[in-house]
Amino acid sequence: MREIDISTVTEAVQRLCLEANYVAAPDVRKAFELAAEREVSPLGKQVLTQLLENMRVAEVERVPMCQDTGTVVIFADIGQDLHFSGGLFSDAVNEGVRRAYTGGYLRSSIVDRPVGKRTNTRDNTPAVLHLHLVDGDQLTMTMLAKGGGAENMSQMRMLTPGDGLDGVLNFVVETVERAGPNACPPVIVGVGIGGTFDSVGTLAKQALTREIGSEHDDPQIQEIEGELIQRINNLGIGPHGFGGRITALAVHVEIAPTHIASLPVAVNLQCGPAARLRRVTI
Amino acid sequence: MLDLRAGDAVEISGVVLTARDAAHQRLIETLDRGEVLPVDLAGQVIYYVGPAPARPGAVIGSAGPTTSGRMDRYAPALHAAGLRGTIGKGYRSDVVRQALVEHCGVYFAAVGGSGALLAKRIVSAEVIAYPDLGTEAIWRLQLDRFPAIVVNDAYGADLYSTAKGEYRRDG
Ligand code: SF4
Numbered sequence: 223m224r225e226i227d228i229s230t231v232t233e234a235v236q237r238l239c240l241e242a243n244y245v246a247a248p249d250v251r252k253a254f255e256l257a258a259e260r261e262v263s264p265l266g267k268q269v270l271t272q273l274l275e276n277m278r279v280a281e282v283e284r285v286p287m288c289q290d291t292g293t294v295v296i297f298a299d300i301g302q303d304l305h306f307s308g309g310l311f312s313d314a315v316n317e318g319v320r321r322a323y324t325g326g327y328l329r330s331s332i333v334d335r336p337v338g339k340r341t342n343t344r345d346n347t348p349a350v351l352h353l354h355l356v357d358g359d360q361l362t363m364t365m366l367a368k369g370g371g372a373e374n375m376s377q378m379r380m381l382t383p384g385d386g387l388d389g390v391l392n393f394v395v396e397t398v399e400r401a402g403p404n405a406c407p408p409v410i411v412g413v414g415i416g417g418t419f420d421s422v423g424t425l426a427k428q429a430l431t432r433e434i435g436s437e438h439d440d441p442q443i444q445e446i447e448g449e450l451i452q453r454i455n456n457l458g459i460g461p462h463g464f465g466g467r468i469t470a471l472a473v474h475v476e477i478a479p480t481h482i483a484s485l486p487v488a489v490n491l492q493c494g495p496a497a498r499l500r501r502v503t504i
Numbered sequence: 505m506l507d508l509r510a511g512d513a514v515e516i517s518g519v520v521l522t523a524r525d526a527a528h529q530r531l532i533e534t535l536d537r538g539e540v541l542p543v544d545l546a547g548q549v550i551y552y553v554g555p556a557p558a559r560p561g562a563v564i565g566s567a568g569p570t571t572s573g574r575m576d577r578y579a580p581a582l583h584a585a586g587l588r589g590t591i592g593k594g595y596r597s598d599v600v601r602q603a604l605v606e607h608c609g610v611y612f613a614a615v616g617g618s619g620a621l622l623a624k625r626i627v628s629a630e631v632i633a634y635p636d637l638g639t640e641a642i643w644r645l646q647l648d649r650f651p652a653i654v655v656n657d658a659y660g661a662d663l664y665s666t667a668k669g670e671y672r673r674d675g
Contacts, residue, residue, distance in 0.1 A: 285623070329566075
C-alpha cells in the first residue's frame with residue numbers, strides 16, 4: 223500500500239490547469255501546422271496561421287489561448303493499492319482548480335445552478351470527475367478544459383440496431399455539420415458507440431483524450447475513423463467555417479458492448495484552437 | 505455599413521460595447537418594462553465576449569468571441585433600438601439576418617479561439633454597466649485594427665453558407 227498526501231493531488235491539478243490553458247500541447251500544434259500546409263482555402267489558411275500565432279502569444283505571455291477556459295473534466299485512474307491521506311480526493315481536485323483559476327488569470331465560467339439565478343462560483347469549481355479503479359499504486363489524471371462553444375454543439379442519440387453503421391456515420395457527420403462555425407473548427411471529433419444512455423457520453427469524451435491522429439488498435443475502428451474524417455472534411459465548412467477542406471483535425475472513435483436492443487451514439491466535439499488536454503502520473 | 509459585403513476582411517478601430525448572455529437578458533428586461541437602457545445603443549456595435557481577467561499591466565485578458573446564436577433571441581429588439589452591428593462567432597438565425605437587412609446592420613465574425621491574439625488589438629477597457637456580472641458585465645472597449653470578417657451584410661448575404669458550398673465535395 224502506497225500513501226500520498228492529498229496536497230500532492232491539489233498541486234498536480236493546479237499545474238495541469240495552468241499549463242493546459244497557456245500552452246498548446248505538441249500534438250495540437252503539429253496538427254495545426256500540418257493543416258495550415260494542406261488547407262487550400264486562402265481564408266482558411268489565414269485562420270490557421272492566426273490560430274498558430276495565438277498559441278505562440280499565449281505561451282509567451284502566459285495568458286489563456288481562449289477566454290473560455292472551460293469546465294475542468296478529470297479522468298482519474300486510481301491504483302487499488304494507493305491510499306490518500308489528509309482529506310477527500312474530490313476536495314483536493316477542486317482546490318487545485320480554484321488555485322489555478324483564481325491565481326492564474328483564467329476566467330471563471332461555472333454557475334452554481336443551471337436554471338434560476340445562475341450565480342458564478344467565481345473560482346471555476348466544481349470540476350467534473352470520472353473515477354476508475356485500476357491495478358497498482360499510482361494515480362493517473364487526464365484533464366480536459368472543455369469550452370462551452372464546442373460542448374454545446376455535441377449530441378447523443380439512442381439509435382437502434384437496424385440503423386447500423388450507416389446510421390451511426392450519418393449521425394456523426396450531421397452533428398459536425400450542424401455545429402459548423404459554432405464549435406470553432408477545425409475540431410477534434412470524439413465518438414462513443416455502445417454502452418448505455420449514461421456511459422456513451424463519457425465514452426465520447428474519453429475518445430477525445432487520445433493523442434490527435436493516434437491509430438486505434440482495432441482495425442474496424444480505424445476504418446470507421448478514416449471514413450468519418452473524409453466525409454467530415456468533404457463538408458466544406460473549413461477553419462472557422464469560412465470555407466475549406468480542414469474541418470476536423472481528427473476523429474477518434476471508442477466502442478463498448480451494448481444491449482441487444484440498443485445502439486447509443488454520442489458525439490463530443492472539441493474545438494481545435496482550445497484543445498486543452500494534459501495527463502500526469504503520480 | 506452599406507459598403508460592407510459578406511466575405512470582406514476588415515480591421516475595426518473605435519469603440520464597441522460588450523455583452524453576452526446575462527447582460528442581454530437584463531437589457532431586454534429593461535426594454536420590456538419600457539425603461540431607458542443603461543447604455544445608448546444608437547449606432548453602436550456589440551462584441552459578444554466575456555474576457556478573461558487581465559494580468560497586472562495588461563489592458564484585458566484573452567478576449568475572443570463567444571457563440572452569437574445564443575444572442576439571436578435578443579438581437580432583433582436591440583437592432584430596433586439602434587444597434588448597427590455585432591461581432592461574434594457562428595451562425596445567426598433567419599430572424600437576425602432579416603433584422604440586419606431591415607436596420608442596415610452587419611454581423612462580423614472574429615476567429616474563435618484566438619482570444620490571446622485579439623486582446624492585443626484592444627487598447628482600453630472599462631466596465632460601464634452591470635459590474636456585478638463580472639466577465640458578463642457591459643464593457644466599453646477601444647479597438648485598434650481588430651481583425652474580423654463580414655459574415656452577414658445588410659443585403660441578406662451569408663458567408664457561412666456560400667463558403668461551405670464552395671469547398672463542399674460530394675461522396
Ligand atoms: S469553442 Fe473552444 S475555441 Fe471556441 S470559444 Fe469555446 S473554448 Fe474557445
